[in-house]
Amino acid sequence: MSIRVASADDSAFIRYALKRLFDEVDEIDLIAAYSTGEELLADFEMLRPEVVVLDMSMPGIDGLETLKRIEELRPTPAVILSSQTSRENPLGSTFTFNTDFDTIVNDGTGQRPSSVTFRVKAVATDNL
16 A cells, blocks of 8 residues: 655655656655645645655745644644755754654755655654
């Protein structure tokens, strides 16, 4: 059975890359990809994803605010993508969540796309 994933990222390139990446992984089914957190939230209850992949920085509500609102609807594991180039925690210490999530930060090390699929599987497995 596949892990049902929904994503929100304002970059058309990243949405396309995630689709291509997940299409090659039998265990992951990208059921929807949105350009904003608001669009994802509008369909969230209908979609009922098992994992969400969110861009940290998006116009409108960002990935963290989207995740907070998802928690109010139905806590769902998340992978948060960040284009920050710092190795520091992009979330800071002021955020607490009741669901599992992981971050992938562009730290200049050339992380392979497989790290996204690995982390989606990891947060899903922790919550199945």
